[in-house]
Amino acid sequence: MRENTVPAVDAAxxxxxxxxxxxxxxxxxxxxxxxxxxLLAARGAAVIVADISAAGCEATTEQIRRDGGSATPIVVDMTDESDVRATIDLAVSTYGGLHAAFNNAGIGSKGAPLTDMPLEDWQHMISVNLTSIFLCLKHQIRHMKNQGGGAIVNTASGAGVVGFPNVIDYVAAKHGVVGLTRAAAIDYAGHGIRVNAVLPGGIETPMLTSAMGKDEIVRSAVVRGHPIGRLGQSLEIAEAAAWLLSDAASFVTGSAMAVDGGYTCM
Ligand SMILES: NC(=O)c1ccc[n+]([C@@H]2O[C@H](COP(=O)([O-])OP(=O)(O)OC[C@H]3O[C@@H](n4cnc5c(N)ncnc54)[C@H](O)[C@@H]3O)[C@@H](O)[C@H]2O)c1
Known part of the structure; x- marks a missing residue:
C-alpha cells in the first residue's frame, strides 16, 4: 500500500x-x-486597487469589473502611513479581511553618479521604494497576525541583489526591500504569514520604456543583459507574484525570486 504522501491530483x-x-x-x-x-481578480480574489494615480486606479478597476471580477479603487500615496492604513481598513470594511498583499508601487531613478546625487533625490527614492514597503509590512502584518495568517509579496528588482550603474539610490532601496523581506519572513513565519520578494528583470512597462527612451542602441544594450534575449512582460511577473501569494507556495517564505530572463546570473 502506497504511503499517503502524494496529494490528490486535483490539488494541482x-x-x-x-x-x-x-x-x-x-x-x-x-x-x-x-x-x-x-490576474488575481481573474483567479477569484477581491482586489483593492491602490495607486497614487486616480486615472490608473480607475482604468484597472474598470477592467477587472468588465471581466466580471471584484475590485475597489483607492487613491493613495504609499509613503504616507495613514494612507497605508486606509488600504487595509478598506479591505476589511469592503470585503471582510485581508489575506494577500502585493507591495509593488515604485519609481525609477533619475540616474546620477553618487557624488552628484542631491540628498532630496536620495531621500525621495528611499521613501517611495523602501519606506513604503516597511509601512505596508507593518500594518498588513498587524492585521494578518490577528486574523491568523496571510501572504505578502514585495517587488524588489534584479537591482536588489546586484549593482547597476548610475542608479545607486534605486539599487540601495531595492537591496533594502530584499532585506526587509527576509527579516520579516523570519519574524512572522510562526504567525502563519509568508513574506517573499519578486525580482523582475527588465519588464516592458511605462517605467522601463520611459527610462530607455526611444534610442534603439540603449534598448539593445538592456536586452543584451538578459541571456534569454528579450525583455519581460508584466504578466510574467504577475504569474510569479500570484503563485507566491497562493497556497501553491505554502512552503515558500523569505525567498527573493528572480524572474529576470537570467539577468542576475550574468
Ligand atoms: N519595469 C521594470 O523593468 C522593473 C524592473 C525591476 C523592478 N521593477 C519594479 O516593479 C514595480 C512596478 O513597476 P512598473 O514597471 O510596473 O512601473 P509603472 O510605472 O508602470 O507602475 C508603477 C506604479 O506605481 C505607482 N506609484 C508610484 N509611486 C507611488 C506612491 N508613492 N504611492 C502609490 N503608488 C505609487 C505609479 O503611479 C504607477 O502606477 C516597481 O517597484 C519597480 O521598481 C520594475
Whole structure:
C-alpha cells in the first residue's frame, strides 16, 4: 500500500485559486501592478486597487469589473502611513479581511553618479521604494497576525541583489526591500504569514520604456543583459507574484525570486 504522501491530483488545479481571498495591490494603476491585480481578480480574489494615480486606479478597476471580477479603487500615496492604513481598513470594511498583499508601487531613478546625487533625490527614492514597503509590512502584518495568517509579496528588482550603474539610490532601496523581506519572513513565519520578494528583470512597462527612451542602441544594450534575449512582460511577473501569494507556495517564505530572463546570473 502506497504511503499517503502524494496529494490528490486535483490539488494541482485548485491551489492557485484565490476565490474567497482579499488582496491589496499597490502600484496597481500601471504595469506590473495592474496586470497582477487583473490576474488575481481573474483567479477569484477581491482586489483593492491602490495607486497614487486616480486615472490608473480607475482604468484597472474598470477592467477587472468588465471581466466580471471584484475590485475597489483607492487613491493613495504609499509613503504616507495613514494612507497605508486606509488600504487595509478598506479591505476589511469592503470585503471582510485581508489575506494577500502585493507591495509593488515604485519609481525609477533619475540616474546620477553618487557624488552628484542631491540628498532630496536620495531621500525621495528611499521613501517611495523602501519606506513604503516597511509601512505596508507593518500594518498588513498587524492585521494578518490577528486574523491568523496571510501572504505578502514585495517587488524588489534584479537591482536588489546586484549593482547597476548610475542608479545607486534605486539599487540601495531595492537591496533594502530584499532585506526587509527576509527579516520579516523570519519574524512572522510562526504567525502563519509568508513574506517573499519578486525580482523582475527588465519588464516592458511605462517605467522601463520611459527610462530607455526611444534610442534603439540603449534598448539593445538592456536586452543584451538578459541571456534569454528579450525583455519581460508584466504578466510574467504577475504569474510569479500570484503563485507566491497562493497556497501553491505554502512552503515558500523569505525567498527573493528572480524572474529576470537570467539577468542576475550574468
Ligand atoms: N519595469 C521594470 O523593468 C522593473 C524592473 C525591476 C523592478 N521593477 C519594479 O516593479 C514595480 C512596478 O513597476 P512598473 O514597471 O510596473 O512601473 P509603472 O510605472 O508602470 O507602475 C508603477 C506604479 O506605481 C505607482 N506609484 C508610484 N509611486 C507611488 C506612491 N508613492 N504611492 C502609490 N503608488 C505609487 C505609479 O503611479 C504607477 O502606477 C516597481 O517597484 C519597480 O521598481 C520594475
Amino acid at each position: 488545479f485548485t491551489q492557485l485559486n484565490m476565490a474567497g481571498r482579499v488582496a491589496i495591490i499597490t502600484g496597481a494603476g500601471s504595469g506590473i501592478g495592474a496586470t497582477t491585480a487583473v
